[in-house]
Amino acid sequence: DAKTTQPTSMDCAEGRAANLPCNHSTISGNEYVYWYRQIHSQGPQYIIHGLKNNETNEMASLIITEDRKSSTLILPHATLRDTAVYYCIVLRGKLIFGQGTELSVKP
Amino acid sequence: SQTIHQWPATLVQPVGSPLSLECTVEGTSNPNLYWYRQAAGRGLQLLFYSVGIGQISSEVPQNLSASRPQDRQFILSSKKLLLSDSGFYLCAWRALLRDRVNYGYTFGSGTRLTVV
Numbered sequence: 001d002a003k004t005t006q007p008t009s010m011d012c013a014e015g016r017a018a019n020l021p022c023n024h025s026t027i028s029g030n031e032y033v034y035w036y037r038q039i040h041s042q043g044p045q046y047i048i049h050g051l052k053n054n055e056t057n058e059m060a061s062l063i064i065t066e067d068r069k070s071s072t073l074i075l076p077h078a079t080l081r082d083t084a085v086y087y088c089i090v091l092r093g094k095l096i097f098g099q100g101t102e103l104s105v106k107p
Numbered sequence: 108s109q110t111i112h113q114w115p116a117t118l119v120q121p122v123g124s125p126l127s128l129e130c131t132v133e134g135t136s137n138p139n140l141y142w143y144r145q146a147a148g149r150g151l152q153l154l155f156y157s158v159g160i161g162q163i164s165s166e167v168p169q170n171l172s173a174s175r176p177q178d179r180q181f182i183l184s185s186k187k188l189l190l191s192d193s194g195f196y197l198c199a200w201r202a203l204l205r206d207r208v209n210y211g212y213t214f215g216s217g218t219r220l221t222v223v
Contacts, residue, residue: 043214
């Protein structure tokens with residue numbers, strides 16, 4: 001499975017956009033990038049995924065660079081409830097979690 | 108709609124006792140099923156996965172085993188629990204790629220196991 005690198009932690013002001021980066025330089029051409037988040041003491045929640053094109057849904061936007069070696073998850077208007085650990089995962093068969101980014105949204 | 112059920116929510120078991128955690132999925136057929144564990148302050152570790160009845164793949168050698176007696180039932184077991192088995196256990200399922208309703212993995216609410 002392709003490895004990913006994410007910052008350990010980030011802070012974001014409530015109401016501002018949260019931009020979470022992820023490096024996946026060893027990604028293969030047919031591997032998708034998935035984003036999940038885990039709020040304390042809950043199971044991981046699917047956010048969004050993409051292959052080449054940028055994607056947007058009701059939760060977030062996913063920007064993938066043209067060379068596919070990195071991506072950014074954007075939460076357009078972060079709220080306190082978005083405080084969680086965010087995982088960027090390159091999927092090949094199995095969902096293998098790294099350490100993720102601990103996002104703290106502050107008032 | 109598809110749902111995943113996992114129980115119990117919390118469990119306290121003495122060292123050396125057996126364990127059985129059950130996970131069931133509704134609203135889909137022939138899902139891929141997964142067991143994950145999260146130790147305190149650590150990331151999620153994939154323990155087992157199954158692509159069909161009776162088919163179990165183990166990711167990490169350990170004191171646990173898994174079984175899939177029915178298409179939508181996945182069981183995690185241990186004959187004798189160790190203190191190191193404490194953690195948050197999560198079941199997940201994934202539809203086959205041709206099912207375009209679900210794209211990713213869906214997780215249950217988890218079982219918090221404390222071995223004392």
